[in-house]
Amino acid sequence: MLRPSETLCKATSISLGPLEEGVLVSRINRFVAQVMLPKKGLVYAHCPNSGSMLSCCEPGRRVFLKNNGSLVRKYPFTWELIDMGSSLVGIDTNIPNRLVSEAFRLGVFPGYEDFRIVRREVKTGDSRLDMCVLREDGKGGRLWVEVKNCTLLLGKTAFFPDAKTLRGQRHLRELMRLKKNDESMLVFVIQRQEPEAFSPADFIDPDYGKLLRDAIKEGVKVVAFKCKVKKIVCLHHMVPIRL
Known part of the structure; x- marks a missing residue:
């Protein structure tokens, strides 16, 4: 039998889909971050969090981006996760x-x-x-x-x-x-x-x-x-x- 926390987690699981790993260079404003990807070099990624992101936007940290594959979006990448060492942190406020x-x-x-x-x-x-x-x-x-x-x-x-x-x-x-x-x-x-x-x-x-x-x-x-x-x-x- 699943414990209550396991039941809750299983029921509410949301997959972020395929992600590309990179390194955060900077968050240049509330909506855009610069990320260095191993094979693509420096890219700009949409940041789906307009808050200050205190304690979770330190340059040099490992981050994970979703490539939306869009040819019409200004920023085809979306920043989804950052690795703060003790935990991954979810960025998307949705x-x-x-x-x-x-x-x-x-x-x-x-x-x-x-x-x-x-x-x-x-x-x-x-x-x-x-x-x-x-x-x-x-x-x-x-x-x-x-x-x-x-x-x-x-x-x-x-x-x-x-x-x-x-x-x-x-x-x-x-x-x-x-x-x-x-x-x-x-x-x-x-x-x-x-x-x-x-x-x-x-x-x-x-x-x-x-x-x-x-x-x-x-x-x-x-x-x-x-x-x-x-x-x-x-x-x-x-x-x-x-x-």
């Missing part, structure tokens, strides 16, 4: 939403196994949240879910955000508003394997940290998962939230 959506859809999200009808990118108030999830039998209220990608690591603790985020603050306020009539949840997906806990990055955005604590007091469910990260990425298990 992956967490896909992982969480699959966990709900397949009935393996811990404690919410009967919430399986997933609606993505739902507008509510002045915000657009990642998903609204309903019970399979159609009974009961809605579960509003916002997902955040997390890669910042200090010691054995993962932190969010890695830059001041007014958008993230707005999402927290919206989750608190929705909690008055429905259930609401914030899910942090840590795309690396080392963390033993998660904390808000008060040293980067103290306003976000305060709002997160307020949201928890108001009944917003907050959870953090760390991932197994290889050429296949999956949710593995929850880590404790330390406030």
Whole structure:
């Protein structure tokens, strides 16, 4: 019999497909990185992460790119992974939403196994949240879910955000508003394997940290998962939230 973490990982596995290994030269802006490939030389790769990427964009590190094979894209390569020594780190901020959506859809999200009808990118108030999830039998209220990608690591603790985020603050306020009539949840997906806990990055955005604590007091469910990260990425298990 599979353990709960193994069941979750098997159900949410996302293959990154064939990847080419290279060395990170520099991240020249939020969306583009220079990478040296053994056979192709210096290439430019799209960076699917507009955050600061503190603790996971060190030049000289081994990285993995996907060749999209497109003749029309400005940058045919996409940066998918970086090897930080103690763990591979997932770069793509779209992956967490896909992982969480699959966990709900397949009935393996811990404690919410009967919430399986997933609606993505739902507008509510002045915000657009990642998903609204309903019970399979159609009974009961809605579960509003916002997902955040997390890669910042200090010691054995993962932190969010890695830059001041007014958008993230707005999402927290919206989750608190929705909690008055429905259930609401914030899910942090840590795309690396080392963390033993998660904390808000008060040293980067103290306003976000305060709002997160307020949201928890108001009944917003907050959870953090760390991932197994290889050429296949999956949710593995929850880590404790330390406030």
